[in-house]
Amino acid sequence: MSFSPSIFLNLLIAGIFLGGIYSLVSIGLTLIFGTLKLVNFAHGALMMVSMYLTFWLWALLGIDPLISLPISFGLFFSIGYALQKILIMPIIQRPVSAQMLMTLGLLLVIQNAVIMLWSATPRQVVTDFANLIFRYGELYINFPRFAAFVVAMTLSGILHLFLTRTDLGTAIRATAQDSETAKVLGIDVNKVYALSFGLGTACAAVAGNLISTFYPIDPFVGDTFLLMAFIAIVLGSMGNYIGAFIAGLILGVVEIFTAFVLSSLLRQAVPLIIFLLLLLLKPEGLFGGRLRE
Amino acid sequence: MNKKTIIMTVIASILIAGIAATAFFTTLLQPISVTPTVSGPQRVSEVRIGVLTPLTGPAAYFGEGQKAMAELMAKKINEEGGIRSLGGAKVRVIVADTEGKPEVGKIQAERLIVEEKVHLIIGALHSGVTSAASIEAERYGIPWICETSSHPDLTRRGFKWFFRIWGHDEIFAKEYFLLLRWLQEKTGIKINTIAFIAEETLFAVGVAHAWEKYNLDPNLGGYKVVANIRHPSGVSDLTSEALTLKAANPDVVFMVNTPIPDAILWTKTLKQVGFFPKALMTTGGFTFPAYLEAVGMDGEYIIGRGGWSLDLTSVKPKAKEVYEWYTRETGKDMHIYVMTMHAAMVLVRDVLERAGSVEPEKIRQALIETDLSGDEIMNPWKGIKFDGTGQNIYPIDLMVQVIDGKFRMIWPSGFQAVEPIFPAPSWEERK
Numbered sequence: 001m002s003f004s005p006s007i008f009l010n011l012l013i014a015g016i017f018l019g020g021i022y023s024l025v026s027i028g029l030t031l032i033f034g035t036l037k038l039v040n041f042a043h044g045a046l047m048m049v050s051m052y053l054t055f056w057l058w059a060l061l062g063i064d065p066l067i068s069l070p071i072s073f074g075l076f077f078s079i080g081y082a083l084q085k086i087l088i089m090p091i092i093q094r095p096v097s098a099q100m101l102m103t104l105g106l107l108l109v110i111q112n113a114v115i116m117l118w119s120a121t122p123r124q125v126v127t128d129f130a131n132l133i134f135r136y137g138e139l140y141i142n143f144p145r146f147a148a149f150v151v152a153m154t155l156s157g158i159l160h161l162f163l164t165r166t167d168l169g170t171a172i173r174a175t176a177q178d179s180e181t182a183k184v185l186g187i188d189v190n191k192v193y194a195l196s197f198g199l200g201t202a203c204a205a206v207a208g209n210l211i212s213t214f215y216p217i218d219p220f221v222g223d224t225f226l227l228m229a230f231i232a233i234v235l236g237s238m239g240n241y242i243g244a245f246i247a248g249l250i251l252g253v254v255e256i257f258t259a260f261v262l263s264s265l266l267r268q269a270v271p272l273i274i275f276l277l278l279l280l281l282k283p284e285g286l287f288g289g290r291l292r293e
Numbered sequence: 294m295n296k297k298t299i300i301m302t303v304i305a306s307i308l309i310a311g312i313a314a315t316a317f318f319t320t321l322l323q324p325i326s327v328t329p330t331v332s333g334p335q336r337v338s339e340v341r342i343g344v345l346t347p348l349t350g351p352a353a354y355f356g357e358g359q360k361a362m363a364e365l366m367a368k369k370i371n372e373e374g375g376i377r378s379l380g381g382a383k384v385r386v387i388v389a390d391t392e393g394k395p396e397v398g399k400i401q402a403e404r405l406i407v408e409e410k411v412h413l414i415i416g417a418l419h420s421g422v423t424s425a426a427s428i429e430a431e432r433y434g435i436p437w438i439c440e441t442s443s444h445p446d447l448t449r450r451g452f453k454w455f456f457r458i459w460g461h462d463e464i465f466a467k468e469y470f471l472l473l474r475w476l477q478e479k480t481g482i483k484i485n486t487i488a489f490i491a492e493e494t495l496f497a498v499g500v501a502h503a504w505e506k507y508n509l510d511p512n513l514g515g516y517k518v519v520a521n522i523r524h525p526s527g528v529s530d531l532t533s534e535a536l537t538l539k540a541a542n543p544d545v546v547f548m549v550n551t552p553i554p555d556a557i558l559w560t561k562t563l564k565q566v567g568f569f570p571k572a573l574m575t576t577g578g579f580t581f582p583a584y585l586e587a588v589g590m591d592g593e594y595i596i597g598r599g600g601w602s603l604d605l606t607s608v609k610p611k612a613k614e615v616y617e618w619y620t621r622e623t624g625k626d627m628h629i630y631v632m633t634m635h636a637a638m639v640l641v642r643d644v645l646e647r648a649g650s651v652e653p654e655k656i657r658q659a660l661i662e663t664d665l666s667g668d669e670i671m672n673p674w675k676g677i678k679f680d681g682t683g684q685n686i687y688p689i690d691l692m693v694q695v696i697d698g699k700f701r702m703i704w705p706s707g708f709q710a711v712e713p714i715f716p717a718p719s720w721e722e723r724k
Contacts, residue, residue: 007536010566014532021529111349120353121626122553124587131591133565142565214561215529216554216587220351224529259533264524265493267533 006138011256013141019252020149021207025225026232026244027156028203034176034239035196036084036092038099042106043229044222046201049110050076050208051217052118058125065125065213066147072209073202080201084194092193114219123217130213148210155206156245159199163241172196176239227268228255231275237285247286337651339383340376342367342641343405344634345398345416345426348390351527351552354583355418358631359440360388361623363415366638376642378649384642387411391422398422402429412651413438413644415637418630419551420444421495427455436656438640440633444499448684454653456660458640458677459633460688462496465598466503469574470513472596472692472704473545476572476715484571488520488543490534490559492550492577498523500549500576519543526552531562539568546570553578553587560588560595564720571716572596580693580700582626592695594717596703599693600629604702604710605673612671636670640677643669673708 029043050072057063057071087106091098132143163169175182175192183189207225215221232251236243251271259267278285344363346356367386375381387409391398398417405411406429414430415438417423423442430437431452439447439457443465448457477484487508491501501523508514520541522534538546550556556578563569573595578584580597606613615635616627625631640663645651648659665677667687675687692704694713703713 004540007540010536011533014530018530018532115349115353120349120357121583122354122557122587124557126587126589131564133567135567140565140567216557218351218554219353220349220527221554224527228529256530256533259524260537264522264528264534267528268525 004138007260009139011260012253013139014145015253015256016249017142017145017149017252018256019249020152021211021248022225022228022232022252023156023245023248024152024203024207024210025229026236026248027159027241028200028207029226029229030233030236030239030241030244031159031172031196031203032200033233034241035172036088036193038088038092039096039103040197040200041100041103041226042110043200043204044224044226045107045110046076046079046222047204047208047225048217048219048222049114050205051212051215051221052114052123053205054209054212055123055125055217058127059123064127065209066129069151069206069209072205076205077198077202079198081194081198083201084197088197089190089193111219118219120219125212125217127213142214144210144213148214151206151210155203159203159241168192168195228271231271234275235278235286237287240285240287243285243287337379337382339385340379340413340645340651341409341411342384342386342638343402343409343411343414343416344386344388345391345401345405345414345422346388346418346630346634347393347422348388350393351554352393352418354553354581355628355630356390358625358628359418359634361625362619362631362634363388363638365619365622366635366642370638370642376645378646379651382651384645391417391419391426393419393422395419395421395425398426399429402426403433406430406433406435411435412653413641413656415440415634415641418442419494419496420447420499423447424495427452430454434653436653436660438637438660440637441630442496444495445503446499448682452683454657456679456683456685458636458685458688460690461684462500462503463506464688465576465690466500466507467513468598468690468692468704469504469547470507473572473574474513475704476713479713480715482571482716484544485517486519486541486543487514487516487545487547488522488538488541488570489518490520490522490524490538490546490548490550492526492552492555493523494526494551496551497526497549497577501547504547516545524550526550526555528555528558531555531558532566535559535562535566535568538563539566542568543570545572545574548573548575548579549577551577553581553584556584557587560591564591567720569594569717569719573717581628585695585698585700590698590723593698593723594695594714596692596694596713597700599691599700599702600672601627601632602691602693602700602702602710604693604700605671605691605708607710608702608708609671609673611668612673615671632671636672636674636677639669640665 032040054065054068057068091102129143134141171187171192175189179189228251232247233244236247255267258270346359347353348356363386367384370384375383389401389405413436417426418441420442423439427437431454437455441459443462445461445463489501491497524534576598579595580599585592606616643665644659648655663677667674667676677685680686691702691708693700694703702708702710
């Protein structure tokens, strides 16, 4: 396939924008894993519910997705916080299998509840800006994707500042490193767990909110993004949120270029091959360590 | 092993299992040897009809409609006195979820036969699922009515218990080229280049192959193929594919993909890269009300093999009657899969009345002797009658174009409601 500079740039932009979404989903997932040592299979489903929330706020009350963003964040932070307290807490000391059953079960319950409530009909948020496309010659920038990217970057930045500059953030990182010691030092580990789960869920919710203007909403939409998020968090070293962030961007660009240069059929295969190679050669991931110290 | 290693191993296994499942599904169309078993005659108070359809997964929207129609028809039959030749036996529909996955469909088919002891199966929407699951019916000797799966090979396997009321893709694919020729003759605009786009499923690839085959015939096609794109279903982005298409700049695009979300994403991405061909000829997710609702006016001018159009109600009284009844009772969208489920249930009733028994062999015999009038069903067919392979000889499909936010019938001539718009205006011209 031949490249013109404009095609190259368009692909690069599409890749980075897509990667931004992967990053946001991955950060949430890795934050939860880093602190709770729990793989949250329901992460994508929670993101999907957030897309529906965005849709209904828009369809019923006319609230623009960009305005409902803080609502999504706040509401899903609370949902995550509550989920941790009610469902995750009792099994947090249990074997990995029990934890997986819990989050997989949660995934099934959420998906089926959504089907029962709102049916499997695909939906789409159509706002004024949803169709806004900026053109610079042969270069086109889709405004919703651009907005999603900017918000994803901003939120990641804020999260980074929160984790490194505040007492609570430090407590989260301390718990991630060594929960026993953190407990001895007087950190309320259970609260930190709930906080991390809440924050992680809120990240997924924001991602869901952002993509609802350019990606169709159905009860299974989370699966597409969760697969990439899993690859991203391993690539970025599990628990390392900066690693997950960078890995998400890399995956987005790799996927877009694979689809154009090689074949669209390999778009998911190439990231999976990278993933398997990484497991073989550098199982600790590209960036090492858990939450950055 | 520490916890992290275990977790990563589990994730890796899940991903590998996914790949393995895909590989499994591509090897399913192999003929198999079968050993039918015939169960003895039973006294019947109810007839159990197994319905296999996706209730979860990307195609759940289709399955929901099918389930609603099957249950509604069963209710109607029972209210009207059940199956008379069986002493008023009630019809019970047992719906099983295939998730749109061949391996799940296969397990569900076996469960329906062994545990639910169904007398007949209707299913299973996806060609890939039907292909795998109908093997179970063949093995146990249970009649299978295939309502919508359109892969040509399904009725070429030499199966004894398999009957398809719907057409197959080689029948339908030809319509596209006939329509395209007609459009050119009408307008004097010449088409030189085309592109094929297909999602990588058994159905979509089957359609694409049929298109490719007809295009080789210089009397029918003979157009230059400038792009031939395959992509997985349920992708997160289609920019690369749309840019490939734009760079190739075909006059006409033939596109097939099943899930509605993919159809929505294609539409939005084509708009984003600023490309629209003279005719975008589709099948799959594009021809459903939910698609139009999601894309709004961006769906204008798309041509599709529709199956359903409100225009049909003004041509065919039965279509009007069933449409009004179904939407009133369920509040759900009418679409092609609902129509074919209706036809399948009408056939089931007819077959059971004629068989006067739930013995598989008797039902099969009744299926073979079927000669159902087209007046009984919504579809624009002359009726239902099977050839020696179990293929209905009458099905045709409608071609529709989205005009002013509605699917309007443009082909074939007996069903033309409006003049088609060809060539379609570009995105810039639409503002």
